[in-house]
Amino acid sequence: MAVVSKGLEGIVAAETRLGEVKGAEGILFYCGYDINELAGKVSYEEVVYLLFYQKLPNRVELDKLTTALRAERELPQGVIDYLLAAPKKAKPIDIMRTAVSMLGSYEMNRHDVNVSENLATAIRLVSQISVIAAYFHRARTGKSLPPIRKDLSEAAHFLYLMSGEVPSKEAEKTLDVAYVLHAEHGFNASTFTARVVASTLSDMYSAISAAIGALKGPLHGGANEGVIHMLEEIGSPDKVDAWVADALAQKKKIMGIGHRVYKVLDPRAPHLREMAIQLTAQLGEAKWIQMSERIAEIMREQKGLNANVDFYSATVYYSLDIPTDLFTPIFAIARMSGWTAHVLEQWSENRLFRPLSEYVGRPYGQKVVPIDER
Ligand SMILES: CC(=O)SCCNC(=O)CCNC(=O)[C@H](O)C(C)(C)COP(=O)(O)OP(=O)(O)OC[C@H]1O[C@@H](n2cnc3c(N)ncnc32)[C@H](O)[C@@H]1OP(=O)(O)O
């Protein structure tokens, strides 16, 4: 019998220079930089540069990348037409997945074009993914599509497209830090999905569409939406204890809690918690954070499980007045930099991913019985 690692737990599938998740210590590095060193000190665009080039940019290098990102914001008309015509009740994450796939039909998306062309595709995806999300949201709510602007950061531009107005510096900073915190996380399910697709020497758009599909699930990026649904269902801080006890008795998973790799607190959670505390206090809506704090406390004490990145980010996005079904798309917007960097890394040292499985089905030697006799 082969040793089976269900869910590939503990398996090292490849080397990477991008992110390192130290689960026992609760430490996360992007290219050697501790997330606590990066968060609040560098912009999302600097993190994109870091992941693409494995070093932080100087001013000239950052300006060059920023200009390239902003130059790519316009979507092909065919994709805009799709966003306008798509079912208004569709989940934005599904629309994003389809639109990314469509984008792939607008260019010669072969893996074997040169490295700089693959990098240009990665930049285009990082730039266009937020436009897709915001434009679909505008279209489904019957609002006009604001013209693309090139004078706004990635975070500010998304908020501007969503509302039609340039956001406050504070809202921009909040989303920018959230992007930084979500950009990269080693071989998580969606990144691994992207790398598996890339390892067949398929194209970047196929890899990223698949990654978005993987992120959507409630055990992964979809959990941030699940957190708000849970808080809404609970309703008030005094109902938390009974609600959690009931959910655990029914063997339900509490969204935003637990992590495959972190055995202690996810280092991104304290940043998001702090942001959530400040934002909800400003809005006079402290009950969201009060409910969250109590849920986290119960899960820590009763199950030894901690909050993950999705737990407090939900309240942060809620406080920014972002509709719940755009929370996972925001995760995808931020993680696009990590996904595309991983696809580029995969191609730079490619070997096809092809694990084995342990056969546990019917015994060997089954005989075919003619169909009318079965
Ligand atoms: C960005 C991200 O992807 S971060 C993760 C986002 N996902 C979530 O927040 C969803 C809720 N969390 C979970 O489902 C899990 O913690 C996962 C999927 C993230 C990691 O899980 P795994 O390492 O595979 O652990 P697994 O699901 O096997 O759980 C192990 C035990 O802990 C329990 N457990 C783990 N997480 C939770 C949770 N959130 N609520 C209740 N129980 C939990 C399981 O029920 C199981 O208990 P048992 O041994 O008594 O059956």
Ligand SMILES: O=C([O-])CC(=O)C(=O)O
């Ligand atoms: O690493 C994981 O398993 C999940 C993930 O993407 C993250 O926590 O950011």
